[in-house]
Amino acid sequence: MRVPNIKKFFLLLVMSYLSVNSLQFSLEKTLLSVKDIGKAAAKNIKNLLPTPKDIIEESKKLLIRYPLEFVSNTINEICIAALFSETIVPKFTPDINLLQFQLCTACNKYNYPLLNAEDMCRSPEFDSKKKVVIFATGWATKVNDSKAINALAKAYNCRGDVNFVAFDTANFVDTLYTWSALNTDEIGLNLAKGLVKLSNIVPVENIHLIGHSLGAHIVGAAGRYFQQLSGKQIPRITGLDPAKPCFNEGASLSGLMRGDADFIDIIHSSPGILGKREPMGDIDFYAGGLDPLPKGCLSVMCGHERAWRYFAESVYPGNEENFMGKRCTSMKRLRGGKCPGDNVPMGFAVSHNAKGNYFLEINDKEPFGKNGDKTHMNLQRECGLCTN
The missing domain is CATH 3.40.50.1820 (Alpha/Beta hydrolase fold, catalytic domain)
Known part of the structure; x- marks a missing residue:
């Protein structure tokens, strides 16, 4: 799936929730698939991943231009990539x-x-x-x-x-x-x-x-x-x-x-x-x-x-x-x-x-x-x- 202006979209999603001022993606001239976004995000945000509820609720204004399922798939690919790259571990081990x-x-x-x-x-x-x-x-x-x-x-x-x-x-x-x-x-x-x-x-x-x-x-x-x-x-x-x-x-x-x-x-x-x-x-x-x-x-x-x-x-x-x-x-x-x-x-x-x-x-x-x-x-x- 190809989506234009993905840099603005993705930065709005991630930076709004993580406040990672140093997070930078060189995506201005590149159109990325959902899976590409997930891999790029996993390398940069380590264990500070956004939550689906927050992203979806805070991204309502973006959904006029971007399908809701695309938002969900992006979250999913971020999580998959992060899990495979072992950049996150459970913060709270169940007792x-x-x-x-x-x-x-x-x-x-x-x-x-x-x-x-x-x-x-x-x-x-x-x-x-x-x-x-x-x-x-x-x-x-x-x-x-x-x-x-x-x-x-x-x-x-x-x-x-x-x-x-x-x-x-x-x-x-x-x-x-x-x-x-x-x-x-x-x-x-x-x-x-x-x-x-x-x-x-x-x-x-x-x-x-x-x-x-x-x-x-x-x-x-x-x-x-x-x-x-x-x-x-x-x-x-x-x-x-x-x-x-x-x-x-x-x-x-x-x-x-x-x-x-x-x-x-x-x-x-x-x-x-x-x-x-x-x-x-x-x-x-x-x-x-x-x-x-x-x-x-x-x-x-x-x-x-x-x-x-x-x-x-x-x-x-x-x-x-x-x-x-x-x-x-x-x-x-x-x-x-x-x-x-x-x-x-x-x-x-x-x-x-x-x-x-x-x-x-x-x-x-x-x-x-x-x-x-x-x-x-x-x-x-x-x-x-x-x-x-």
Whole structure:
């Protein structure tokens, strides 16, 4: 891809965030590809890489002239080049003693050290006969102030047949994005150690891992390491718009991939920008197609968040078929009635026998599922909340 005036564009992106006054690129008369930019940046900025959120938010005025996906691809190539050149190392090494499981009930949240998972299982608030859903959040998300955790906890507590547990990464994915990305593999290893403890009390077939953004790559690593440590396989991992920047199959950071669990389902809501575009699971849902800004969204962060909002909506009793997708290759073919085959529910009730890429329409506001009902949604507003 060739883009004119790239010097001005790139300097605005990088220097705005790094304040590296000495950073100079002799690009005035050279037109560089995205990969060329990444390599040039990696040689100059060492471990002071810009974060995707900052670049995208601060670069809105540039997007009139430069495609949003180009910005995202540039970030990705910078990260890849830096990782391969070993110019960055994790700034904060995860301390397993600081990582915790947080059991979320309708009325309270209870924290337990990751390696003392048996203490959580002994809690009167924990029912070892129920399934366990463990949710890992994304970048720059704090466990005690997370809309995603609160939304999913409320939905599962409404169902009442699951122990919903948030995974507290102790701010190790709340640092500069590139350091956070590098930490995902080690955090996943530590999570796997906690899962081994948990599986001594809860049958492994009752464990479901869910991750959003960087959290999707954390649970993917946890699934791989759990297999190594226990010889068993997690039955299901759900990836909610797995993070794109820095994660590329076959590279230093591969992220979530098929085989990390017996069944992997993916919901893409910001494909090609903050989330991965390519298929990653046994079944991949493209809600609204390949548009990085779903209906009703004016920012990339809105699109990135939609994945967990869709999933949370599908968890409520009666909403299991709110989102129905068809195996297809594009929204154009779907809208043209050229996608034969059965409808498959996205989210909570996904069929483990379904494979491939599925496309579906979505609404611009809640209920987001085309089969959703506003009256039914209003009745659910108090469901899953504390009644004491």
